[in-house]
Amino acid sequence: MQSELWEEGQPPKTATGRKRPEGVATSDVVVSATIGGNAEIFPDILRLHVPDGSKIADVTFGQGAFWRKIDEHKYDVYGTDIQMGVDCRALPYKDGEMDCVVLDPPYMEGLFRTSAKNMAGSGTHAAFRKAYSDGQATEHVEGAPKYHDAVVDLYLKAGVEAKRVLRKYGVFIVKCQDEVSANRQRLTHVELINAYEADGFYCKDLFVVVRPNRPGVARLVKQEHARKAHSYFLVFIKRNPEAPKRIRPTVKEAREMGLA
Numbered sequence: 001m002q003s004e005l006w007e008e009g010q011p012p013k014t015a016t017g018r019k020r021p022e023g024v025a026t027s028d029v030v031v032s033a034t035i036g037g038n039a040e041i042f043p044d045i046l047r048l049h050v051p052d053g054s055k056i057a058d059v060t061f062g063q064g065a066f067w068r069k070i071d072e073h074k075y076d077v078y079g080t081d082i083q084m085g086v087d088c089r090a091l092p093y094k095d096g097e098m099d100c101v102v103l104d105p106p107y108m109e110g111l112f113r114t115s116a117k118n119m120a121g122s123g124t125h126a127a128f129r130k131a132y133s134d135g136q137a138t139e140h141v142e143g144a145p146k147y148h149d150a151v152v153d154l155y156l157k158a159g160v161e162a163k164r165v166l167r168k169y170g171v172f173i174v175k176c177q178d179e180v181s182a183n184r185q186r187l188t189h190v191e192l193i194n195a196y197e198a199d200g201f202y203c204k205d206l207f208v209v210v211r212p213n214r215p216g217v218a219r220l221v222k223q224e225h226a227r228k229a230h231s232y233f234l235v236f237i238k239r240n241p242e243a244p245k246r247i248r249p250t251v252k253e254a255r256e257m258g259l260a
Contacts, residue, residue: 148181
C-alpha cells in the first residue's frame with residue numbers, strides 16, 4: 001500500500017493523497033533558554049543564524065569568551081575592542097562589509113560609573129569605563145545620558161554603526177541584561193528591541209542564558225525586585241534600507257531574509 005502512495009522523486013503521500021511534510025521527529029533542536037555560560041550557547045546561535053564562512057565583526061571581543069567552543073576555521077572573525085583602540089561606535093570597516101556583527105558591552109550601569117570606588121577592576125571592562133564613561137561624556141555634561149540611560153545610549157550608538165557595516169539582511173547579535181536602576185525596573189532587552197526595530201532591524205530571535213548558580217547579596221535589608229539570574233542574546237536582521245520602515249517584514253521581505 002505504501003509503495004502505491006509514493007511517486008518516484010516526490011515526497012510520500014498519505015492515504016488521502018496529501019503530501020506528507022518533510023523532516024524527521026527529533027528533540028535535537030536549538031532551544032530558547034539554556035542554563036550555563038555564554039560559550040555554551042553561542043555556537044548554537046551561530047549554527048542557527050550565521051552560515052559557515054561568514055565575515056563576522058565581534059566589536060567587543062575582550063578575551064574572546066564567546067568563541068572558546070567554536071572552530072576557528074568555520075568563520076572569518078574580526079575581533080576588536082576598545083583596548084585595541086577600536087571603538088564600537090566608529091568601526092574601521094566599509095559600508096555593508098560584514099555578514100554579522102556581535103556586540104557585548106558592559107551592560108550594568110555600575111561598570112559605567114566614574115567615581116574612584118567604581119573604577120576598580122582591570123581588562124576590557126575597565127577600558128570601557130574609561131573610554132565610554134569618563135566624566136566628559138556623562139557625569140559633567142548637561143543633558144548627557146547617565147547611569148542606565150548611558151548604558152542604553154552606548155548600545156544604540158553601537159547599533160547605528162553595526163547597521164552601517166552590515167550587508168542587507170546581515171545578522172546583528174546583541175548580549176544584554178535587564179537591571180534595576182534607582183529602584184526602577186529597566187527591561188533593557190525590551191528597550192533595545194523597540195529602539196533597534198524602529199531603526200531598521202527585525203528581531204528574529206531571543207535566547208535566555210540562565211546562570212548555573214544562585215546570585216549572592218552582601219547587604220540585604222528588604223528585597224523589592226527579583227534578583228537577575230539570566231541575560232539575553234538578541235538576534236536582529238538588518239532590513240532592506242530601501243524598504244519602508246515597518247515593525248514586521250512583509251511576506252516578500254521575509255522570503256528574501258530566509259524567514260519564510
